[in-house]
Amino acid sequence: LFGLATPLSAETWPSKPITILVPSAAGGPTDTVARLIAESMTKTLGQTVIVENQGGAGGTIGMARIARTPADGYTLAIWHIAHATAPALYDGLKYNPVTDFDHIGRITDVPMTIVSKAGLPPTSIAALIDWMKANKDSASFGHAGVGSAAHLCALLFMSELKLQLAQVAYRGTGPAMNDLVGGQIDLLCDQTTNTTNHIKEGRIKGYAVTTKTRVSSLPELPTLDEGAMKGFEVSAWHAMWAPRGLPKEATDKLVPALQAALQDPKVIERFASLGTVPVPLAQATPEALRSQLAAEVAKWDTVIKAAGVKGN
Numbered sequence: 001l002f003g004l005a006t007p008l009s010a011e012t013w014p015s016k017p018i019t020i021l022v023p024s025a026a027g028g029p030t031d032t033v034a035r036l037i038a039e040s041m042t043k044t045l046g047q048t049v050i051v052e053n054q055g056g057a058g059g060t061i062g063m064a065r066i067a068r069t070p071a072d073g074y075t076l077a078i079w080h081i082a083h084a085t086a087p088a089l090y091d092g093l094k095y096n097p098v099t100d101f102d103h104i105g106r107i108t109d110v111p112m113t114i115v116s117k118a119g120l121p122p123t124s125i126a127a128l129i130d131w132m133k134a135n136k137d138s139a140s141f142g143h144a145g146v147g148s149a150a151h152l153c154a155l156l157f158m159s160e161l162k163l164q165l166a167q168v169a170y171r172g173t174g175p176a177m178n179d180l181v182g183g184q185i186d187l188l189c190d191q192t193t194n195t196t197n198h199i200k201e202g203r204i205k206g207y208a209v210t211t212k213t214r215v216s217s218l219p220e221l222p223t224l225d226e227g228a229m230k231g232f233e234v235s236a237w238h239a240m241w242a243p244r245g246l247p248k249e250a251t252d253k254l255v256p257a258l259q260a261a262l263q264d265p266k267v268i269e270r271f272a273s274l275g276t277v278p279v280p281l282a283q284a285t286p287e288a289l290r291s292q293l294a295a296e297v298a299k300w301d302t303v304i305k306a307a308g309v310k311g312n
């Protein structure tokens with residue numbers, strides 16, 4: 001037919017909607033990141049990109065599902081630092097985080113905040129630490145399952161204080177935040193994408209941030225490194241993965257679409273209002289993500305084994 005370049009029957013990728021799996025409950029910080037990226041990629045790819053949630057076991061249930069999903073580019077995942085800590089925490093993990101996935105690119109490194117229910121008496125990070133020591137047998141620390149960013153942060157924070165408060169596990173920090181706002185739990189370490197607005201509107205109290213520099217959207221919060229806990233640093237770096245073995249046609253469109261999302265003015269503006277920024281584009285490549293993930297798996301293996309923590 002008039003020498004068409006490609007046969008009409010050849011379907012170009014993507015020819016149907018794409019799903020981004022978030023391996024934690026709806027309404028959490030990872031959801032916030034994923035929905036902004038999905039909205040931008042929908043425009044770039046010309047197909048609807050939807051977000052689906054599957055929480056549990058610090059994200060390892062969802063990521064195991066991705067590892068056994070056909071690599072057609074229509075099912076992706078957005079997850080974070082928990083993808084690197086899973087091997088050290090979960091014996092018998094059904095996948096290797098580095099070799100059983102295609103790596104699309106890194107997205108954003110979200111700072112974390114030490115927060116409490118609104119009614120807790122302390123009014124500074126130093127006073128909070130004193131309060132935790134005085135109430136170590138009754139206080140409760142929420143998290144999003146062993147291996148979640150919230151759990152890792154609480155683990156590092158409490159081990160610095162040589163404290164072991166009662167921990168309450170949720171399927172993500174969306175539900176954990178509901179209980180913190182409701183006053184059912186006392187403490188949480190969660191990402192600024194989930195805590196910023198609750199702090200500003202007085203539904204919870206913020207005490208410190210876990211990054212080495214203060215967060216623009218919460219300038220009044222000191223860093224732990226400033227004084228209470230010199231050298232403390234953890235952030236929830238997020239990235240996009242896919243089942244291993246994507247067709248080149250899909251990868252060649254997914255990587256630029258993710259990079260376009262990181263340059264999307266709406267994504268940049270929403271990230272900034274929630275205390276975070278997109279990574280530099282040089283870090284948003286398959287090669288950069290793969291090597292960074294491998295380094296993180298090794299780093300956290302040492303830290304977690306030293307802390308003597310297991311997820312199962």
Ligand code: MLT
Nearest residue numbers: 028030148149150172173
């Ligand atoms: C989420 O709920 O988005 C994440 O599970 C938070 C976390 O890992 O702490």
